[in-house]
Amino acid sequence: MNGDYLATINHFSNLSVLVIGDAMLDVYMDGSADRICREAPVPIVDIRDVKTVPGGAANTAANLAQLGAKVHYISVVGSDHEAKLLKDALAGHGLDTSLVLSDPVRRTITKQRVTAGNQLLVRFDSGTTEAIHADYERQVIGNLKNNFHRVDAVVVSDYGYGILTDKVIGALGALQHKKESILVIDAKSLDKYSHLRATVAKPNYQELVRLLAITEPAASGKRSEQIRRHGQRLLKKTGTKYVAATLDIEGALLFQHGKEPYRTFSKPVENTKAAGAGDTYVGALTLALASGASIEVAGEIAKSAAVVILQKSGTATCTKSELSHYLGNGSKYTDDWQELKNRIDHLRKEARRIVFTNGCFDLLHSGHVTYLDQARTLGDALVLGLNSDASIKRLKGNNRPINNLSERIRILSGLESVTFMTSFEEDTPISLLEVIQPDLYVKGGDYTVDNLPEAPVVLGYGGKIEIMPFVQDRSTTNIILKIKSLDTQTA
Known part of the structure; x- marks a missing residue:
């Protein structure tokens, strides 16, 4: 089976993908906290390192690029210093940022984390989350129309921060109905996309709870059992061919019409250790499906890419070579x-x-x-x-x-x-x-x-x-x- 995985991964470099969604800048400020502030009983953090990386849909785009694909990324950011840092970070991953528009009245969404040692102390969020202005909405739709059918797959990464307006979603639907493409939906509100005839939806557990109106969420360790019963409802509610329901340490359930769900398994990891594993999962899942893999093979490849990420810290990407190595023989060892x-x-x-x-x-x-x-x-x-x-x-x-x-x-x-x-x-x-x-x-x-x-x-x-x-x-x-x-x- 690993041979099938590797053959699929080797095809990634032949693919082009369009990503549309909310761009974020993730900032990690790491230091030491050995003193208590006199003004209030809070730690004083002496910052020794500051790292800026793409977050949100920008992280999905970065992961796709690191996995070998040619990526076209559509979004709107501000004209501020954070926008420059974000575009520089994207360029560092080999991404063309010409479709990332800068609106001077918006502030780039930024999430700043302060850590001391291995402990996350606080996170500051800032930026504009209202819907994009009509002029930028028209430009986004134009860029979408120009690129939608030129690529091998399209990813929607909607965090609810104003890029995917009703008109933009409407344009997506019209393009998909005209000629169906591999369309992957990763959105907080999946019901808004049910009419698109998308290929696959990727909800996490919190999104599943909202979508299914579950009044009593299951405890960790019991979520797979709870969600398994709702497979056909999920397919109907999302209007997709497949649903990849990710359940954190319980892995994922892959639903398709007329078949029993297929489950992949994950590994436990501390909540503060890694961020953006879902973006990595979506990127690898998209490329595997675009390479012609079955949903089962695509799910295993996506799971493996997420496991690679969980070995890292902060918002990170999985490279094609890392994924190939992980799936190649399962060995961490080399004598070279x-x-x-x-x-x-x-x-x-x-x-x-x-x-x-x-x-x-x-x-x-x-x-x-x-x-x-x-x-x-x-x-x-x-x-x-x-x-x-x-x-x-x-x-x-x-x-x-x-x-x-x-x-x-x-x-x-x-x-x-x-x-x-x-x-x-x-x-x-x-x-x-x-x-x-x-x-x-x-x-x-x-x-x-x-x-x-x-x-x-x-x-x-x-x-x-x-x-x-x-x-x-x-x-x-x-x-x-x-x-x-x-x-x-x-x-």
């Missing part, structure tokens, strides 16, 4: 350091912080898992360097490792904390560090920066080092001794 560097470079283009740690990780235990979880929280991606079998023998003796490298890779691949893995033959990862140059090198144990052999390399290229204590009373050696003790007692 240059390939690893290329993967890391892709993340760096999105200003991701790369954390690296290394070790034997022979018999995986709770101390290892806790250590890797903690290391991951220090950045956006965790790269794990594994000592080779020969390296472990030199360090630990001829009776080690207990698990060979391939077994260790297979076990560690199941950890959510680990993004990529590689291995090294030397006693230390110095040569590997020189190639991949992570932003932060994390080491566990009783080391100090002064006696750490890798320190000169890391500090030399401008990286940082953090020493983290191992979990007490947890070690592979102790586990081996305990097993031997039990064997002795039963002998």
